[in-house]
Amino acid sequence: MSRMSFVEATRQALAAEMRRDGRIFVLGEDLGRGGVFQQYRGLQAEFGPARVVDTPISESAIMGVAVGAAMCGARPVVEMRYLDFTLCAVDELVNQAAKLRYMLGGQARVPMVVRQPIGLWANCAAQHSQSLEAWWVHVPGLVVLCPGDPADAGPMLAAAIRADDPVVLLEYKELFPVEGEVGDPTLPAEIGRARLVRPGSDLTLVAWGGSVREAAGAAELLAARGISAEVIDLRSLWPWDSAAVLASVARTGHLLVAQEATEVAGFGAEIAALVAEETGARVARIGAPRTPIPFSPALEAAYRVDAARIAARAAAFLARHR
Amino acid sequence: MATQIGRERLLAHFRTMARIRAFEETAERLYNEKRIPGFVHLSSGQEAIPAGVCANLAAEDRLTSTHRGHGHTIARGGDIQAMMLELFGRQGGSCGGKGGSMHIADMRIGMLGANGVVAAGLPIAVGAAHAAKLAGEPRVVACFFGDGAVNRGPFLESLNWAAVHRLPVLFVCEDNRWSATTPTRLTTAGPGIAARAEALGVPACAVDGNDVAAVDYLAGELVASVRAGGGPRLLLAATYRWSGHTSADAGAYRDPAEVARAKTDDPLRRAARALGGLGVAAEELAAIESDVAAELAHAVQLAERAPFPDPAALYTDVQDIGAPTARVPA
Numbered sequence: 001m002s003r004m005s006f007v008e009a010t011r012q013a014l015a016a017e018m019r020r021d022g023r024i025f026v027l028g029e030d031l032g033r034g035g036v037f038q039q040y041r042g043l044q045a046e047f048g049p050a051r052v053v054d055t056p057i058s059e060s061a062i063m064g065v066a067v068g069a070a071m072c073g074a075r076p077v078v079e080m081r082y083l084d085f086t087l088c089a090v091d092e093l094v095n096q097a098a099k100l101r102y103m104l105g106g107q108a109r110v111p112m113v114v115r116q117p118i119g120l121w122a123n124c125a126a127q128h129s130q131s132l133e134a135w136w137v138h139v140p141g142l143v144v145l146c147p148g149d150p151a152d153a154g155p156m157l158a159a160a161i162r163a164d165d166p167v168v169l170l171e172y173k174e175l176f177p178v179e180g181e182v183g184d185p186t187l188p189a190e191i192g193r194a195r196l197v198r199p200g201s202d203l204t205l206v207a208w209g210g211s212v213r214e215a216a217g218a219a220e221l222l223a224a225r226g227i228s229a230e231v232i233d234l235r236s237l238w239p240w241d242s243a244a245v246l247a248s249v250a251r252t253g254h255l256l257v258a259q260e261a262t263e264v265a266g267f268g269a270e271i272a273a274l275v276a277e278e279t280g281a282r283v284a285r286i287g288a289p290r291t292p293i294p295f296s297p298a299l300e301a302a303y304r305v306d307a308a309r310i311a312a313r314a315a316a317f318l319a320r321h322r
Numbered sequence: 323m324a325t326q327i328g329r330e331r332l333l334a335h336f337r338t339m340a341r342i343r344a345f346e347e348t349a350e351r352l353y354n355e356k357r358i359p360g361f362v363h364l365s366s367g368q369e370a371i372p373a374g375v376c377a378n379l380a381a382e383d384r385l386t387s388t389h390r391g392h393g394h395t396i397a398r399g400g401d402i403q404a405m406m407l408e409l410f411g412r413q414g415g416s417c418g419g420k421g422g423s424m425h426i427a428d429m430r431i432g433m434l435g436a437n438g439v440v441a442a443g444l445p446i447a448v449g450a451a452h453a454a455k456l457a458g459e460p461r462v463v464a465c466f467f468g469d470g471a472v473n474r475g476p477f478l479e480s481l482n483w484a485a486v487h488r489l490p491v492l493f494v495c496e497d498n499r500w501s502a503t504t505p506t507r508l509t510t511a512g513p514g515i516a517a518r519a520e521a522l523g524v525p526a527c528a529v530d531g532n533d534v535a536a537v538d539y540l541a542g543e544l545v546a547s548v549r550a551g552g553g554p555r556l557l558l559a560a561t562y563r564w565s566g567h568t569s570a571d572a573g574a575y576r577d578p579a580e581v582a583r584a585k586t587d588d589p590l591r592r593a594a595r596a597l598g599g600l601g602v603a604a605e606e607l608a609a610i611e612s613d614v615a616a617e618l619a620h621a622v623q624l625a626e627r628a629p630f631p632d633p634a635a636l637y638t639d640v641q642d643i644g645a646p647t648a649r650v651p652a
Contacts, residue, residue: 025456050456056486061445061479068449071434072384074456076449095439096446103425104435105418106639143643165641191643239644 001183006150007039007176009185013154014039014077016186017161018047021075024161027053027062028079028115036081037117037176059085063092063114070112070166071100077161082128083116083170097166098141113160113167118146119210119260121173123300126292131209131261136168137238137270144237145191146170148212150178152195152235154185162188170237172210172260194241200230203314204248206271207258208234215258217307222314229314237267242274249275255283256317258310263287282321286313323535324596333602335377335534336593337610339369342393343590344614345402346565348622349392349409349423353569357626358409362423363390367532367564370589371496372397374537375464375557378545384432384450385464386443388496389424390563391436394466400428406621412628419631420639432461441471444480444493451489451554462490462549470501472515478522481554485523488553492544493524495556496531498563503575519556531559532589535596562587 004012018024026040032054034041044052055062059080066076080086086093097110120129136144143165147156153171160167197212198219207215212233219229230248234240249255255275257268268285276283286305294300324332346366352358365372368390376397379385387394395405401416408415409423416426427435434450437443447465454461471477472495484491495515499506512518516526529540537559544555562584566573573581594607637646 056482058479060476061483064445064476065449065452065483068446069453072450072453074453091439091442096442102639103417103421104427105420107427107429141641163643165643
């Protein structure tokens with residue numbers, strides 16, 4: 001174990017994969033300068049501009065070229081810069097990457113990774129801050145990963161690269177500089193397994209990505225009020241570890257899903273619905289209001305699903321149903 | 323031009339075009355008789371372009387196609403029986419019955435797929451070429467698209483990308499003058515498709531797309547320069563779409579005189595006339611057409627009797643990780 005930032009762990013994992021497999025290449029904007037979050041610092045110097053490609057600002061082509069390359073034996077890693085810019089390449093991701101294997105009756109596979117820095121960061125407002133994970137989970141064919149801890153950042157990227165499916169890798173921007181105890185960042189993770197962040201007995205709190213820290217903070221606040229919350233970091237949104245969540249809720253009897261994304265039709269609704277169907281347990285969710293993401297720090301603070309809001313929602317939920 | 327490519331090559335083109343024409347006429351009839359599900363987009367009248375271009379591709383080369391893609395697959399040597407099974411949605415179809423007419427692909431011959439989205443094949447073709455260049459493989463990618471596609475963003479993004487990286491792509495624009503049911507000229511500004519390509523750094527050549535010998539000859543030169551590392555080229559082939567946009571579209575919005583005039587410029591009859599001039603007997607061409615008709619009749623007969631896919635196939639080939647399962651009722 002060593003102390004390492006989330007972004008450094010991803011950088012080391014990518015470099016190790018590229019050393020291992022010459023078919024891997026990275027394509028996106030400004031990668032030669034390290035990328036917006038320095039995820040690619042030093043990689044063009046090591047691997048050259050043919051494997052760390054500085055692309056034009058052409059998201060459709062970035063995604064579509066990756067699709068064609070992946071069908072023909074390459075292992076592309078796409079950098080979308082911000083999740084929001086993926087919306088310029090939705091045809092290529094949703095109509096092509098996700099469906100080609102199926103539409104072609106299994107003749108081709110599309111092994112590619114689409115890295116999408118996600119979530120609130122530095123007051124970037126409505127077009128650089130969204131959490132649209134539910135969009136991708138809704139699309140058959142895609143795997144959707146969302147690490148919530150520096151220890152998972154490298155292993156999940158390595159696992160995404162080794163997968164033969166198109167994988168959307170959602171990396172919370174606010175987590176990039178966060179340091180933590182990291183094992184071997186180049187060791188691929190097992191996809192589809194949740195992580196127990198904190199055990200508890202009164203309530204199961206499920207979160208992913210940047211909301212994991214907020215959920216853990218909420219559990220602290222709830223403990224001070226005598227409420228024991230179990231926190232689960234989902235890590236993988238498709239497939240998601242329903243067994244771990246169901247087992248936890250079987251013990252606690254209550255589920256609250258916390259997400260940074262808009263609450264309406266979010267992925268939390270899917271988790272809540274499945275748990276309610278399978279167990280009859282009380283379920284609730286908390287997410288952002290259905291507004292665009294505002295610029296002003298005062299408005300962003302009002303928008304954000306933070307530890308205090310999650311704790312307040314949990315306490316009110318339990319008070320109503322106990 | 324016919325003398326330049328020679329009698330045997332022209333005869334082979336005639337056979338390819340006859341197979342495409344017969345396939346399209348068969349598909350149209352099957353649709354009208356409600357024997358196949360879905361819609362088909364027909365390429366009757368446009369046969370010379372795939373025939374002339376694909377004759378210049380080597381075994382290791384690849385191609386992408388459009389929603390109007392039967393001709394590209396046939397010209398590349400695709401399996402007509404598997405294509406027909408796919409139109410019927412049966413087992414043994416090119417895509418196991420999961421794609422249908424709009425998604426026919428055959429990876430064994432480097433055919434990366436028809437595509438239901440206009441211009442979607444362009445970045446995929448460029449990606450195939452990018453992968454070939456990265457791996458040091460000497461492959462050319464032929465990328466077919468229509469005149470309607472030049473008004474979509476991926477056209478600009480793909481040509482620019484291919485030019486920046488000097489990728490081995492031959493872009494082939496089949497200009498059939500119609501963007502679905504709207505004349506392309508009414509929705510397209512500027513000095514034309516070739517000029518657009520040139521402005522994006524891709525040298526363009528125009529050809530009479532109903533003259534298979536001319537298409538073959540020019541495509542041969544362009545493929546050679548692409549293969550030699552000269553970067554992408556664009557072949558702009560003028561033709562006409564005889565049918566409506568889909569099999570459900572009678573094309574009543576078109577001037578019948580325009581359609582009738584276009585049909586007098588039939589690429590198959592032009593090739594037949596040129597072959598006559600080269601001493602090929604009309605009986606030989608009639609024999610080819612009758613062979614092809616028998617091949618199609620046989621394909622239909624087998625396809626119509628073939629089993630549908632097992633319902634369990636609904637769940638296969640979606641993804642390895644997180645593969646879907648049938649939900650067991652509670």
